[in-house]
Amino acid sequence: MSQAAEQTAGAPAILQEIRPAVKPRAQLVAHGHDFNWITEKICGIAEEKTPVWWWWCFGCACLVASFTVAGITYLVATGVGVWGHRSPVNWAWDIVNFVFWIGIGHAGTLISAILCLLRQKWRTSINRSAEAMTIFAVVCAGIFPVFHVGRVWYAWFLFPLPNSNYIWQNYRSPLEWDVFAVSTYGTVSVLFWYVGMIPDLATMRDRFASVGKTLKARLYGLFAMGWRGSSRHWSNYEMAYLILAGVSTPLVLSVHTIVSFDFAVSLLPGWHTTIFPPYFVAGAIFSGFGMVLTLALPLRAVYHLEDLITQYHIDCMCKIILATGTMVGYAYAMEFFIAWYGANPYEGFTFINRAFGPYWWAYFLMISCNVITPQFFWFKAVRQNTTLVWILALFVNVGMWFERFVIIATSLARDFLPTSWGYYSPSVVEIFTFFGTFGVFSVLFLLFIRFLPIMAIAELKAVTPQADPHSGEHRGDRHG
16 A cells, blocks of 8 residues: 555545645665664774874864964963953953854754754754764853953852852843853753763774774773663663753753843843844854754765765755744844834934944845845755855854844944944954864864764664664664
């Protein structure tokens, strides 16, 4: 019996006569590869000899990361005045970069948590690398607020720890809310990433043990936590994974909402608006998926993963970028409408100044990258051109950085008093520190793809046809 006939069996007579066509589901693992092929393909990336290109990339990433180390060392030795902050722009690249990196990390938790709860199986090929991206992005984000305090050795005062000075935090400040939101987000993201890797770490432990590499087998075995793949282990694993998905889901919405409160609860024109929480969340998902494509497409090409990261996966990510980019464009329009409808002259001036003031170039660059660029994904021919998709994803990341810059710099540069107006320009130290964070991120990501399974082996096997006992396809070895 065909799939359409099976679905219409037992339905009303009219539907049995019509027998609507059923669109076949896209294969998440192309060309019908068996379980053993999946294991060999993914484990082989970490087991093979380190390729020459990896060493070159790692060396370049370390060199770029040294710019951040040099920048923050000079900052601590000299003082926070080496950054280009001047009144009235006392928030600038540091907060821009903090919000940018936090937004980059949103796609990982969304793919892992929300798509897991919604049973979107296409997430299985990209969730592991996206989760790693989340953790590394949070590490880069944490650099900026910690060193922005100036006396970094007192940064621990941000946490409610007993101290001899009896200094306690102002819990009414959204900056303090950031501390708890981001630290919770980072902790849960690490747990989610690690728990999902336990079965795959055990697979690598067994493979290294079988070829006599005892030291590597013990190292992977230490982190596999005694996994043996028993029914009890799988039951506990699936329950823990589901609980973490449930805990992480509100974090996806809450973290960037709380970050938006840094601005929304102020009284500054251009910031004091209720549209910021959903606007920031949509923008974070938008930029996060842009970074996922930026990383996944080169991995797909270098390691020949076209059968695991298929065109269907790329289509899904492009469509999410299109949807969230359209939401961001709507938010841009609504900001101008709210400023006009509210009849507040200061609010109206702020938005006119954004579009036609001294930072007009940043505003129109933001509009071009964030509103116009995603619209190309309406076209199937664009989505099927991986080179073009990768370039457009880069534009998305550039545009989202400029969005944060426009929000922060333009609102501060021209406040209520024209006598205090200024024009912010970043210092060399700021530029080097930010540029170096891409090196920090790259170093961590290169170490990840070199020593850990970049895809969830067990989850990939679960979405193959032979994993379904009713499919009639059992070509693969279930324990491969």
